[in-house]
Amino acid sequence: MSRFLNDSLKDLTVYTPGEQPKEREYVKLNTNESPFPPSPYALRLCRLAAAQMQLYSDPECRDLKAAAAEEFGIEKDEVIFTNGSDEALWFAFAAFCDKKSGAAFPDITYGFYKVFADLYGVPATEIPLKSDFSLDADDYVGINKTVFIANPNAPTGMAISVSDIEKIVESNPKNVVVVDEAYVDFGGETAVPLIKKYDNLLVVRTFSKSRSLAGARLGFAIGNRELISDLNRIKYSTNPYNVNRMTQAAGLGALCDAEYFRFCRDKIIENREYLAAKLKKLGFTLTDSRANFLFAKKEGVPGKDIYLKLKEKGVLVRHFDTPRLNGYVRITVGSREETDALLHALEEIL
Amino acid sequence: MSRFLNDSLKDLTVYTPGEQPKEREYVKLNTNESPFPPSPYALRLCRLAAAQMQLYSDPECRDLKAAAAEEFGIEKDEVIFTNGSDEALWFAFAAFCDKKSGAAFPDITYGFYKVFADLYGVPATEIPLKSDFSLDADDYVGINKTVFIANPNAPTGMAISVSDIEKIVESNPKNVVVVDEAYVDFGGETAVPLIKKYDNLLVVRTFSKSRSLAGARLGFAIGNRELISDLNRIKYSTNPYNVNRMTQAAGLGALCDAEYFRFCRDKIIENREYLAAKLKKLGFTLTDSRANFLFAKKEGVPGKDIYLKLKEKGVLVRHFDTPRLNGYVRITVGSREETDALLHALEEIL
Numbered sequence: 001m002s003r004f005l006n007d008s009l010k011d012l013t014v015y016t017p018g019e020q021p022k023e024r025e026y027v028k029l030n031t032n033e034s035p036f037p038p039s040p041y042a043l044r045l046c047r048l049a050a051a052q053m054q055l056y057s058d059p060e061c062r063d064l065k066a067a068a069a070e071e072f073g074i075e076k077d078e079v080i081f082t083n084g085s086d087e088a089l090w091f092a093f094a095a096f097c098d099k100k101s102g103a104a105f106p107d108i109t110y111g112f113y114k115v116f117a118d119l120y121g122v123p124a125t126e127i128p129l130k131s132d133f134s135l136d137a138d139d140y141v142g143i144n145k146t147v148f149i150a151n152p153n154a155p156t157g158m159a160i161s162v163s164d165i166e167k168i169v170e171s172n173p174k175n176v177v178v179v180d181e182a183y184v185d186f187g188g189e190t191a192v193p194l195i196k197k198y199d200n201l202l203v204v205r206t207f208s209k210s211r212s213l214a215g216a217r218l219g220f221a222i223g224n225r226e227l228i229s230d231l232n233r234i235k236y237s238t239n240p241y242n243v244n245r246m247t248q249a250a251g252l253g254a255l256c257d258a259e260y261f262r263f264c265r266d267k268i269i270e271n272r273e274y275l276a277a278k279l280k281k282l283g284f285t286l287t288d289s290r291a292n293f294l295f296a297k298k299e300g301v302p303g304k305d306i307y308l309k310l311k312e313k314g315v316l317v318r319h320f321d322t323p324r325l326n327g328y329v330r331i332t333v334g335s336r337e338e339t340d341a342l343l344h345a346l347e348e349i350l
Numbered sequence: 351m352s353r354f355l356n357d358s359l360k361d362l363t364v365y366t367p368g369e370q371p372k373e374r375e376y377v378k379l380n381t382n383e384s385p386f387p388p389s390p391y392a393l394r395l396c397r398l399a400a401a402q403m404q405l406y407s408d409p410e411c412r413d414l415k416a417a418a419a420e421e422f423g424i425e426k427d428e429v430i431f432t433n434g435s436d437e438a439l440w441f442a443f444a445a446f447c448d449k450k451s452g453a454a455f456p457d458i459t460y461g462f463y464k465v466f467a468d469l470y471g472v473p474a475t476e477i478p479l480k481s482d483f484s485l486d487a488d489d490y491v492g493i494n495k496t497v498f499i500a501n502p503n504a505p506t507g508m509a510i511s512v513s514d515i516e517k518i519v520e521s522n523p524k525n526v527v528v529v530d531e532a533y534v535d536f537g538g539e540t541a542v543p544l545i546k547k548y549d550n551l552l553v554v555r556t557f558s559k560s561r562s563l564a565g566a567r568l569g570f571a572i573g574n575r576e577l578i579s580d581l582n583r584i585k586y587s588t589n590p591y592n593v594n595r596m597t598q599a600a601g602l603g604a605l606c607d608a609e610y611f612r613f614c615r616d617k618i619i620e621n622r623e624y625l626a627a628k629l630k631k632l633g634f635t636l637t638d639s640r641a642n643f644l645f646a647k648k649e650g651v652p653g654k655d656i657y658l659k660l661k662e663k664g665v666l667v668r669h670f671d672t673p674r675l676n677g678y679v680r681i682t683v684g685s686r687e688e689t690d691a692l693l694h695a696l697e698e699i700l
Contacts, residue, residue, distance in 0.1 A: 002576035004446050004526045004550065005583070014586035017409050031406055038403040046596065047397045053388040053600060054562040056381055059367050083433055086589045096354050119587045176354045200354065212404035215595030226352035233355070236364035237469045239436045245565030246396065246596040250403060 008121060015115045018318055027334070027341045030316040032183075032293050034212040034268070035335035039260040042213065042253030049249035057245040059236075064248055067255040068220065072192055077225040080232055081251070083242045085182060085206035085219025089148075090116050091234040092202055092221065096176040097122040097146045105148040106135055108156065108324060110180060113148045122146075129156075133287055137164035141171040150180040152188045155320065155330040157289025159188040166194055169201045176227065178202045185210035185265050186272070187290030192222055199224040209292055210265050211254040216247040268292050272333040278343050282350060293332045298350070303329045306349070313345040358471060365465045368668055377684070377691045380666040382533075382643050384562040384618070385685035389610040392563065392603030399599035407595040409586075414598055417605040418570065422542055427575040430582055431601070433592045435532060435556035435569030439498075440466050441584040442552055442571070446526040447472040447496045455498040456485055458506065458674060460530060463498045472496075479506075483637055487514035491521040500530040502538045505670065505680040507639025509538040516544055519551045526577065528552045535560035535615050536622070537640030542572055549574040559642055560615050561604040566597040618642050622683040628693050632700060643682045648700070653679045656699070663695040 001010065018031035037043070061081040069076045082088040093116040097103045102123035105113045117124035127139045133156045140147055147168060152159040169177045169191075179191045181203055192203050202223040208214035221231060235242055243251075254261070276286055276294055284296040298306065303319035306329050310317055318330045331342065351360065368381035387393070411431040419426045432438040443466040447453045452473035455463045467474035477489045483506045490497055497518060502509040519527045519541075529541045531553055542553050552573040558564035571581060585592055593601075604611070626636055626644055634646040648656065653669035656679050660667055668680045681692065 001583075002549065002574065002580050004577065005580045006445060006448050009445065009580075009583060012583060012587055014583055015590055016586075017406075017590045020406065020408055020410075022408075022412065028405075033406060034404045036404060037401060043400055043403070046400045046403070049565075050393055050396045050400070050596065050600070051387060053393070053396070053565045054384045054386060055378075056367075056370065056383060056558075056564045057567065058370055058372075060370075062372065083589060083594075084591055086591070090588045095356060095359065098356050115587050199352065208406075214406045215399075215403045217407065217591055217594040224352065227354065230352050230355045230359075233351075233359060233362060233364055236366075237362055237465050238440045239433060240365055240367045241434055241436070241564075241567055244433075244567040244594060244597055246400065247594055250400070 012118055013115065015112050019316065024314070027315045027338050029332040029334050029338060029342060030318045031214070032209060032291070032332045033214045034209060034264060034292070035338060036212050036264040036267070038212045038250060039254050039257035041257045041260070042250040045253035046246045046250035049245045053245060055245070057241055057243060057248055059240040061243055061248055063252050064255070067252055071255050072222060074192070074195070074222055075225065078195065078228055079220055079222050080228050080235065081243050082219045082221065084208065084217040085180070085204050086112060087242065088204045088219045088221040088231070089113070089178070089180065091231045092176070092178050092204070093117065093120055093122065094234050095230045099123065101175065102145050103148060104140065104143050104145040106153065108133060108153070110150045110154045133158055135160050137167050140168040143172060144175060146175050147172060147177040148180065149177070150182065151191070152183045152290045154183070154291070155293070155318070155325070156287045156295050157183065157291035157293060158287050159290040162189045162191050162194070165191045169194065169198045173200060176200050176202055178204060180204045182206045182209060183291035186269055186292050195223050199226065202227050207251055207254060211261065212264060213250055213254055216250045218243065218247050218251045268333050271336055271339055274336070275331070275333060275339050275343070282346060293330050295328050295330050297327045303327055309349045310342070310345055313348065315342050315345045362468055363465065365462050369666070374664070376664055376666045377688050378666050379682040379684050379688060379692060380668045381564070382559060382641070382682045383564045384559060384614060384642070385688060386562050386614040386617070388562045388600060389604050389607035391607040391610070392600040395603040396596045396600035399595045403595060405595070407591055407593060407598055409590040411593055411598055413602050414605070417602055421605050422572060424542070424545070424572055425575065428545065428578055429570055429572050430578050430585065431593050432569045432571065434558065434567040435530070435554050436462060437592065438554045438569045438571040438581070439463070439528070439530065441581045442526070442528050442554070443467065443470055443472065444584050445580045449473065451525065452495050453498060454490065454493050454495040456503065458483060458503070460500045460504045483508055485510050487517050490518040493522060494525060496525050497522060497527040498530065499527070500532065501541070502533045502640045504533070504641070505643070505668070505675070506637045506645050507533065507641035507643060508637050509640040512539045512541050512544070515541045519544065519548045523550060526550050526552055528554060530554045532556045532559060533641035536619055536642050545573050549576065552577050557601055557604060561611065562614060563600055563604055566600045568593065568597050568601045618683050621686055621689055624686070625681070625683060625689050625693070632696060643680050645678050645680050647677045653677055659699045660692070660695055663698065665692050665695045
């Protein structure tokens with residue numbers, strides 16, 4: 001820390017991304033990436049776009065917007081594309097959270113919401129999930145704060161119904177409700193159609209998981225055109241060319257290749273069910289994950305121990321050091337081969 | 351604007367990027383892009399990286415840091431890579447500008463400094479350049495504000511000496527001085543070596559101009575490791591995976607291809623001198639530009655008229671609507687063919 005840093009930032013706890021070690025090859029099941037390469041069409045468009053890298057990318061992402069409008073049944077001005085969905089989330093924090101009313105989200109969820117709240121000095125109300133990690137929508141009814149809900153949630157993978165989402169949105173007409181649907185394609189129910197009915201709903205999505213583009217950094221938010229125009233105000237005050245040329249092309253290719261998208265998604269769901277059954281046989285307890293990862297606990301074995309022993313054997317998973325989560329590991333659903341490698345390593349350990 | 355937008359953002363004037371029209375092909379001399387494609391080596395690495403787009407990019411940009419350390423004679427923890435240099439600049443605003451002491455920069459310079467100041471509610475002191483657009487370093491000596499200086503400056507292209515920069519840095523030990531060297535490779539003098547001597551100097555650079563990667567979005571900042579650690583604090587509180595996989599690869603390729611870099615830079619300088627001589631013959635007055643653009647005025651003809659007539663003829667340049675600049679157009683130095691097309695169109699117009 002330098003002596004020049006703003007006082008308000010000195011005590012900030014920053015986000016810790018999952019580890020990306022380079023010292024050896026791992027079976028990497030720790031950051032919820034797709035085991036499948038990008039769509040061949042996405043790859044081809046991306047490589048073509050690279051040849052014109054000397055020219056700025058389109059700040060308006062017009063081609064992407066047109067494709068998204070068709071894919072999601074929305075208008076072109078009801079979507080904004082961002083440098084990963086993290087950027088969409090912080091745009092939303094910057095635009096809609098103020099120091100008076102504050103933000104509300106579950107105590108167990110994507111770790112970045114708390115980081116954004118701290119960065120902007122927004123008071124954060126962290127509402128405990130129930131003991132089984134389920135979310136009670138009634139906790140958010142009429143809460144009068146900007147609400148952030150990951151659906152499915154991380155790191156549990158558990159989902160709530162769209163009718164629960166609607167209850168929260170409807171009962172908080174003075175505040176924006178942000179629904180983070182990073183994992184929705186693997187078995188959740190999307191709230192996107194509700195944006196036509198409610199002007200206070202913002203749905204955030206990503207190409208990192210179900211579209212195999214984590215390394216391209218592409219996210220987006222869908223909502224009422226006035227909400228989107230507010231997010232654009234943040235974008236054009238910080239980084240108008242936020243999405244580069246290759247990523248715009250790759251995203252376009254991925255959006256247009258519906259067949260490949262469905263193939264990968266179905267395979268991942270199939271592998272998730274396969275892995276879940278095997279883990280249960282090994283004595284693990286699981287949450288009901290609708291995401292591309294499982295959240296698993298073996299009675300009497302701390303999550304950290306499993307993590308460390310698996311790492312020794314060349315398999316990376318993620319564990320969390322907080323009291324409610326330290327019994328668990330979060331395991332990305334990989335390819336069948338990766339899944340079997342994990343299972344083999346687990347059998348040796350236990 | 352929605353009814354949910356934070357009050358502090360309602361009056362914000364956002365940045366207006368140069369136009370990127372799609373309705374027809376233009377000779378595009380309006381956004382200071384390179385007329386040369388990316389280095390073949392950058393292109394090859396970028397395309398290879400695309401095949402692994404399903405995996406997150408390295409949040410630490412380790413390969414890029416190693417290459418930059420070698421190229422610029424610095425340590426790996428004295429540099430941070432960003433999603434374009436705009437991101438480096440706003441990180442610096444967020445980290446180092448406070449509402450008490452405020453920021454200072456010239457009245458005529460890169461338009462984004464004022465936008466950042468407004469976004470963060472930082473009082474901005476805009477110091478008038480002299481009537482010939484030159485900057486008097488003494489205006490900044492002991493000013494006790496966070497200083498932002500583009501060197502060479504935009505849109506004039508005029509440069510100040512490193513000894514002037516040093517005078518400003520040395521006389522403001524309590525504040526960070528940010529030197530934005532977007533255009534330095536075309537004839538400016540870099541302040542990078544001074545970072546070893548002063549802990550309050552931050553140099554911001556970009557791959558958009560001299561490295562032919564505007565569409566890849568890659569910038570960086572060089573400074574004392576504690577300054578860099580402060581910028582990382584902002585990065586890890588907003589968007590840790592800020593630089594995507596293809597761009598990291600392209601940047602690495604561009605940094606390693608010194609020969610191609612020198613070839614393109616020398617050609618652009620040569621074309622600039624060629625264009626300057628021709629414009630003078632046509633009766634234009636020019637500033638002494640050390641950048642990849644010229645700032646030109648034809649007595650009695652408003653810049654907007656020239657801009658509009660050139661646009662009709664399929665040539666895009668940039669003009670500015672403010673009182674001190676409205677006589678001028680800013681013309682990117684393109685290839686020899688683009689330059690001749692511009693000159694031909696100008697001859698027809700005048």
